[in-house]
Amino acid sequence: MTDTTVTTAATPTVSSSRRLAIESMSAYYGDVQALADISLTIEPHTITAFIGPSGCGKSTLLRTINRMHETAPHAKVAGSIRLDGVDLYGANVDPVAVRRKIGMVFQRPNPFLTMSIRDNVLAGLKLQHRKVSKTHGDDITEMSLRAANLWDSVKDRLNKPGSSLSGGQQQRLCIARVIAVEPDVILMDEPCSALDPISTAAIEDLMINLRRDYTVVIVTHNMQQARRVSDRTAFFTVAGAGEPGRLIECGSTEQIFSHPVHQATADYVGGRFG
Amino acid sequence: MSTSYRVDWRRRLTDRSMTVVVTGCFVAAMVPLVWLLGTVVTKGLARFDWTFFTSSMRGIVGDGGGALHAIWGTVLITAATVAISVPIGVATAIYLTEYGSGWLPRLIRFLVQVLTGLPSIVAGLFIYALVVILAGPGARSGVAGALALSLLMTPVVITSAEQMLRLVPTSVREAAIGLGAAKHAIVATIILPHAASGILAGVMLGVCRIIGETAPLLLVAGFTDAMNSSIFDSRMATLPVYIYSQWQNKGADLAAYDNRAWTAALVLIGLVLIFNLTSRLITHRFAPAAQGVGD
Ligand SMILES: Nc1ncnc2c1ncn2[C@@H]1O[C@H](COP(=O)(O)OP(=O)(O)OP(=O)(O)O)[C@@H](O)[C@H]1O
Ligand SMILES: [Mg+2]
Numbered sequence: 001m002t003d004t005t006v007t008t009a010a011t012p013t014v015s016s017s018r019r020l021a022i023e024s025m026s027a028y029y030g031d032v033q034a035l036a037d038i039s040l041t042i043e044p045h046t047i048t049a050f051i052g053p054s055g056c057g058k059s060t061l062l063r064t065i066n067r068m069h070e071t072a073p074h075a076k077v078a079g080s081i082r083l084d085g086v087d088l089y090g091a092n093v094d095p096v097a098v099r100r101k102i103g104m105v106f107q108r109p110n111p112f113l114t115m116s117i118r119d120n121v122l123a124g125l126k127l128q129h130r131k132v133s134k135t136h137g138d139d140i141t142e143m144s145l146r147a148a149n150l151w152d153s154v155k156d157r158l159n160k161p162g163s164s165l166s167g168g169q170q171q172r173l174c175i176a177r178v179i180a181v182e183p184d185v186i187l188m189d190e191p192c193s194a195l196d197p198i199s200t201a202a203i204e205d206l207m208i209n210l211r212r213d214y215t216v217v218i219v220t221h222n223m224q225q226a227r228r229v230s231d232r233t234a235f236f237t238v239a240g241a242g243e244p245g246r247l248i249e250c251g252s253t254e255q256i257f258s259h260p261v262h263q264a265t266a267d268y269v270g271g272r273f274g
Numbered sequence: 275m276s277t278s279y280r281v282d283w284r285r286r287l288t289d290r291s292m293t294v295v296v297t298g299c300f301v302a303a304m305v306p307l308v309w310l311l312g313t314v315v316t317k318g319l320a321r322f323d324w325t326f327f328t329s330s331m332r333g334i335v336g337d338g339g340g341a342l343h344a345i346w347g348t349v350l351i352t353a354a355t356v357a358i359s360v361p362i363g364v365a366t367a368i369y370l371t372e373y374g375s376g377w378l379p380r381l382i383r384f385l386v387q388v389l390t391g392l393p394s395i396v397a398g399l400f401i402y403a404l405v406v407i408l409a410g411p412g413a414r415s416g417v418a419g420a421l422a423l424s425l426l427m428t429p430v431v432i433t434s435a436e437q438m439l440r441l442v443p444t445s446v447r448e449a450a451i452g453l454g455a456a457k458h459a460i461v462a463t464i465i466l467p468h469a470a471s472g473i474l475a476g477v478m479l480g481v482c483r484i485i486g487e488t489a490p491l492l493l494v495a496g497f498t499d500a501m502n503s504s505i506f507d508s509r510m511a512t513l514p515v516y517i518y519s520q521w522q523n524k525g526a527d528l529a530a531y532d533n534r535a536w537t538a539a540l541v542l543i544g545l546v547l548i549f550n551l552t553s554r555l556i557t558h559r560f561a562p563a564a565q566g567v568g569d
Contacts, residue, residue: 071451100454110445114467127455127463174449181453 017084018044018184018215020065025079026244027060027069034060036244038079040234042185047207047216049226049253052236052268057245058219061236062187065217066102067095083184100128103178105188109170111162111177118158120173121145124181140180148176149206168199175206186210188218192225204229223269227257235265311543318540320533331499336527341538343501344516347416348545350505351495351512352485354420355427360477362424363431367473370432371439372461389429397425398490405494416505419495419512423487427480434476438469471556478553482546488514513542 020042027035035057042048050058063069064077067088081088088098111120121141125132132140141158145151150172154165162173171191178186188207192200207229210216220226226233234250248262260266321340330343366386370379401422405413442465450460466473496509497519520535 066452068448068452071448096454096456098454099452104448104452106445106448106452108445110443110449112446112449112464112468114464114470123450123463124453124455127450127453127459129459177449177453 019084020185020215020217021082022061022065023080023082025061025064025077025081027057027064028074028076028078029072030074032242033244035064036246038247040247040250042215042217043232044215045211045213046231047211047218047229048232048234049230050217050219050234050236051221051223051226052245052248053238054221055241055245056236056238058236059189060245062104062189062217062219065185065187066104067098068104070095100181101183102185102187103181103183105171105174105178105186105191107190108194109167109174111165111170111173113161113163115162116159117154117162117165117173120162121176121180124177128181144176144180145173147179147206147209148172149202149209150176166199168195168202171195171199171203172206175203175210179210183214185215185217188216190219190221193221200225223257223271227253233257235260235262235268237264237268314536314540314543317533317536319537321537322540326534326537330501332501334499335525337530339534341513341516341534341541343498344511344513344538345541346501346503347495347510347512348485348514348542350503351416351419351423351491351510352481354417354505355423355484356477356481358420358424359428359431359480363428363480364435364473366428366432367435367439368461368466370436372457372465386429386432389425390433392425392429394422394426394487395489395493397422398493400425401490402493414494414496414509415507416495416502416510419491419510420505422490422494423484426487426490427484430480430483431473431476434479435469435473438472438476439465441472442468471559475553475557478549478556481549482553485546485549486514486542488518491515492518513538513545517542 022038022040022042025035025038026033038061050061052058060069065081065088069075069077077089079089083101087093088102112123115123118137118141119126121144122132122137125137125140142151142155145154150169153169154160154173157164162170165173171194175186175191192203195203204225207216207218211231218226218230230253232250233253233256235248235256236245237248238245248264249256249260251261256265257269260269325338326340326342327345328342329338329340331339331341332343366382370382374382401418404421405415405418409415446464446468447460450464455463491512492515495512495515497515498509498511502508502510517535517538520531520538524531
């Protein structure tokens with residue numbers, strides 16, 4: 001998996017650019033400000049890693065991108081996020097539609113326990129009321145599970161419950177579920193933190209493949225992982241409890257890890273902080 | 275420190291006496307239960323025969339006859355009660371957990387709590403008043419009985435369904451939200467199936483709550499000796515009311531009436547037992563959380 005990471009700018013395979021431009025985003029939970037004035041461009045067909053100490057707002061920023069943030073009680077945002085120029089927080093934008101374009105993978109694998117593996121993959125389509133025929137459903141299931149590197153291990157038990165898989169397989173099932181709805185962007189919040197090293201390696205391989213078709217953003221606490229898989233890295237920090245998280249710098253992963261501009265970044269990636 | 279290994283007689287004595295007290299209480303609680311079941315079974319077996327389950331009391335004076343009409347009435351009225359209270363109860367619970375905010379859910383919860391403690395005779399009187407307004411005095415019907423019982427059962431369904439819906443993990447809801455699902459789709463496709471087994475168990479509990487109700491049925495469903503298979507029209511017998519009337523209006527052949535009452539009691543307890551066991555089975559077998567991977 002390491003040889004694939006050295007690819008420089010990945011070549012877009014589709015016409016739409018899928019560039020995310022985050023402009024002066026602030027996010028609040030009630031009166032508490034969790035993020036202050038974040039501006040950051042996420043390049044299409046790259047993997048961008050968000051790193052930083054606990055509580056600096058990485059998850060919050062990720063959740064503002066697909067408008068999940070506002071599902072928390074009393075949550076508010078200010079600022080804008082553009083996907084290919086369209087403001088996702090525009091007046092006529094339906095957050096549900098945004099989430100169909102921007103998929104999310106969570107820290108803990110969360111397959112739907114009442115559904116079979118196949119139904120889990122097709123759950124997004126069903127939830128979006130998209131009609132699929134039996135054969136089309138089979139095709140989508142196979143395509144998505146292949147893309148998630150899971151097809152070979154589950155192809156003989158597609159009707160078994162999703163809970164019959166191991167944690168790492170469940171996480172790949174959750175990735176397949178996101179792939180099935182064909183988003184433009186895939187957000188992953190510490191997708192490997194509940195997994196063993198082998199499952200982690202499998203998912204890292206998968207992320208690198210996903211970059212071909214999607215713009216990928218991951219949150220990780222694992223510096224090696226950020227180095228291995230990401231093209232660009234954004235480092236966040238927080239001054240203290242009750243203070244909002246801020247972006248310190250964002251650049252190519254190579255630059256952030258080798259010659260960071262800020263001392264705080266150097267300390268963090270060098271393991272001397274947090 | 276040698277003393278610390280010595281047997282502490284005081285503590286041992288307290289232990290022993292506590293064990294005796296607790297066991298005693300347990301036995302004291304079990305004795306009436308076993309006694310009750312024993313009495314119902316032994317007395318109920320006297321008429322636990324084919325005729326009891328195949329004939330009504332029509333034209334019967336003295337020995338013979340059965341409770342088919344009452345069993346049928348209990349089944350129909352219970353089914354109608356379930357048909358009324360489950361949709362209302364589950365819909366209310368969904369509103370409370372998924373949609374409601376502000377003062378309205380709080381008001382609803384308060385009313386549900388009040389209704390949970392509603393004496394059943396009051397439910398009966400309320401429906402009686404309603405039926406008198408709508409259909410005139412003297413009107414009795416199975417559906418009126420079902421309405422009265424629904425007043426008792428709906429709060430049970432709301433409370434248990436609300437608890438079950440709250441147990442659906444946030445992670446599962448978030449997965450569905452993240453897939454671009456609208457609220458109603460999440461509720462129908464993810465949340466309800468997740469909570470279904472628990473809700474069903476709550477419904478079973480509700481059924482157990484109302485299946486033995488007598489007073490409201492006596493008021494609004496009335497009593498009859500004959501078979502009536504229409505819940506919308508005229509009086510309808512049920513098992514509890516059947517027991518009451520056998521006991522209350524004994525004819526010359528006392529034993530015949532007594533025996534029928536006991537057998538009806540046995541059938542009623544059997545029904546409750548079956549519902550209870552089914553509900554336990556369902557919660558244990560089909561709860562998604564039981565398949566591992568909670569959270
Ligand atoms: N639902 C919530 N309600 C209130 N405050 C919240 C909520 N979620 C997060 N916060 C607060 O917002 C701030 C940022 O949290 P966030 O989860 O985004 O941090 P993070 O960088 O993802 O941390 P970690 O690395 O531990 O996951 C924290 O101070 C946290 O306490
Ligand atoms: Mg986080």
